[in-house]
Amino acid sequence: MTSGSRRVLLYWVLLLLPTLAVGGGVLWLLGREQARLDEQTRAAVETRQAAVGARARLIAENVELLVGDVQSGLMATLLEAPEDESRLDGYLAEWKRTNPLVKATINHTSTGEEKERMARLIELEAAKNQTSSQAAAPVAQQDWSGSNASQVNALRNEFNVTAKLKGGAVGSPQRTGWVPSRESGGSLHLIGWRRLTFGRVIGVEVELSQIAARLGDVLPADREPGEIYELREIGGAVYTQKMLSSQDRAVSARTPLITVPVSEAVLPGWEVVGFLEESESTQISNGVLMALSGVLAGTLVSAILVGGTLLLRHARRSEEEAVQKISFVANVSHEFKTPLTTIRLYSELLEQGRVPDEGKRQDYLRTIGRETQRLARLVNNVLDFSRLEQGQKRFELAEIDLVAELAALCDMHAPRVAESGLTLLRDFPEAGGVVKTDRDAVGQIVINLIDNACKYAADGGEVTVSLIMRAGGGAEVRVSDRGPGVPAEHRSRIFHKFHRVDETLTRERDGAGLGLSIARQLARGMGGELSHSPRAGGGAEFILELP
Template sequence: MTRFRLITTWLLLLIPTLLLGIGALYLLKGEEDRLERSARATARDRISAIAGNIDLAVAEVKDGLVETLRGLPQGGILRQTDLLEDWKRGNPLVRNVFVWEGGRGLRYPDPEMPSSDEEADFIRRYLPLFADQAAWQAPPDDSRGAASEDMASSILLERRELRQLAKQAPIASEASADRAAAPGAGLAGAPGAGLAGAAIGASGWRPWFADNRLHLLGWYETDGGSRRIGFEVEMMALLSRLLGNFPPDAPYGETIALIDGNGDIFHQVGPLEISADSRPLAAASVASLPHWMVTAYPNADGGRSGTGFLLISSLLVGTFVVAILLGGSLLLWQAHRNQVDARQKTSFVSNVSHELKTPLTTIRMYAEMLGEKRIEDAGRQQSYLRTIIRESQRLTRLVNNVLDFSRLEQGRKAFAKEEIALPSLLHELLDSQQVRLEDAGMQLIREVDAAVAPIESDRDALEQIVLNLVDNAIKYAAEGKSLTVELQQQKGGPVVRFKDDGPGIPAGHRGRIFDKFHRVDASLTARQQGSGLGLSIARQLAEGLGGSLSFCPNTGGGCCFELTLPARSDR
């Protein structure tokens, strides 16, 4: 696989994968927006229901208090105030009561002589109202918006109609109507029972802001609108009874809060520490409590409206994209390696076939000439015999390399270790290669320490390593005219060095010279036939024996291969 095809194939993998990842992220962002809108809509419906329930509960309280107030027996101002005081003491929702007359102002409590500090504060709070400096009916609150106010009014109107239908009395017959018209026929204490003969007018409610707090004032008119009898609601008692409209546990990921007109939290359900920077999911006004709001906030961990969904989904998509790219790149790399190996093996088969053919042809030619007795000169006969022996040795090395390569690749290489005198083995092997070295024009220099201790190793493997290193020097370092073989005893074991004065190995190839099928791409290697297996097999055999084979540039030029073998272990 050429570099261009490899890059093109990788781009064909990269571009669709990135487009797929971008499309997935786009869809995930849209899904997150949809979930956030859904969460906001759900929160809005939930808090709207809570606000509506609060409004209905307040309306129930208002209607009940006004009806009860209307049901109090009528009479003089003193009797009426006594009844109002009794009612206030018996009803925890009533904080203060009052009687107001047109043209005369506040009649009770006495603005000149309040009976307590509470009454004095009450008079002070509502002084503009009692002095006709403010309207008894509250102006419309535009801050809630027309839609929310119309919805709240519609809900309250439907609720009141249901209550009126439920409390509607049956249609009386003429006889019962006559009895009802008789004096004293009303039941004492029933709603409206004490109002016989009195003209009852309109009723109303007035939210009032004083001392930075919300207050509620309820009243109704009598005597043709000249008198107003009313009360002030005990707000804490009322609000404490409204908290039951909140769920006992906050929905997952949310915190619900009741915010008063000053922006302070009156009640909260949920773990969030609400601050001025907190952004609500939704908010709904409480129509019966002006400027009060029910709000829903996402929790600090993001809840359903946070970025957790997009973050986790993005990580999953990123992992998916990276997995595709890494997996595809690995497959491309493996395909490239397999193709390179296939080319190398094809080249290896071709080279091996050529190397097998060359010595066989030479052996056959000289053997036929000797067999036909066409060469009578004894010197030439000996030369031909040496050539046959040399080519046979070359053929043996080649076959051994192929066999060792096959065994090492399959993991079936077995080592038969025995005690070996390394100096004598090294001399024996170098003696067998002396003629080849001389024919290549190389001088063999031996620096073998005869005192090196015997080792336990595989003789055939050692022979293969040494012969491959010598063969490598003959092929590629003959220009240097010399090969030095050193044997020294070191602390870890014996070390054999093969030094030549050849052209050396370029720096860019030094890290790969032990790779199988690798050959330095230069004119020197191009002139020599080879399979690229000699050094690779030599290193694998050395490591199989427990040693190592390494390369280092030789001082003054050339190469140095260092074979380290393990010392014999004491038994």
């Protein structure tokens, strides 16, 4: 592993570990928050369930209190019935006719199957209490109560009875009570009875339909959302709250949360049922909150990773560019130094008159001219690179004859190409090579391509400059050679600035890695394109497309 790879790995570790730590901490905090919200939701649900239970029990007590009021009133009237048999039947008949809460009255002389059955039931209940002591009466009275309110009413009735006894005839205390009875068919009968002083038992049956009409008012009109209360009779009627919506009715069709039976001594088989809608909105809101928090946490971690990755890539690219620029400066300095040294050496020899041979003097002068041209091309490349990087390169477009221009370029550089061991070949059309383009830019591109062939394709023996005029307008200038070509893995990068194909080769050849990059930027600046393709039979071919 290279030092650069180790450095990149270290950067990644320094970025990844804190990011994972932040992500883990966020997930831990989200988990704690989720647990807190769940606990808060559970506590709220338990509180509401307890409230529904308490309210259902209060409704049951109110029902018992209401029925107890009816029983107390009817029993007080029954206690006022005369002992005289001649007036008793008339009293009971008038009571039934005028009181809607009285379904039937009973005495030992009543006729009819139903009255006889109820009379037997009362006689049986009275017989059970016949042997009870006087002190047992308050206990029997308390058995039917299912709540404190009912007990208070029963005690009030007992006190009223006692007061009447004190004001009436003195004798054995009266016996009273209530007998709830349910038939096999399910009908409930609530019967109050009284044993007269001479042993006869009289009674009254409550009109439960009249009481049931009042029981619906016991259910609360104002309720919390999601709470439903019903008063049910086993196998019979169901009384619900008024103004229930379809959603409320759907809630009441579910399994009840709590069932509170009404006292067996008051209304056996009746019960108060409480429902509580399972609120999914809180759970959904908690889930949405946690999902949103998870997304935000993931976004935070992703942003850190993506941002850190981009910074690492930018830093690495900047580092590579810095190394390339250092290499570029070194190579350009070497490129300048080599021709300058040659020019200085030959010019000093000529100046001092130390070259007596005329032929050598001419060779030295030609070398000085060639190195001067080399310096000019190098300076032009550096200047073009600087302008292109700053976006300040200007192109002067004009119609030119490409055949004449390319021919002039080939004539000028043929000697230099020959010195590299290459033959410069030409393939131009005879006429019709006029296009609108920048003369200097085209010349710079072609020169850079020829220089590239001289550096890296000298073993191929030839370099060809050809021109193809397109039928639809524009032209293609091709510079091809028979050198080793460009390796496949480098073909996508040969136009990158500072890029050189082979280190060994570049050490043997001078160059800054800017020629092809500058050539492509100049081509695109004129609205054209410069591309590369392998040449059939070996070598490379560069194609300049001009619009």
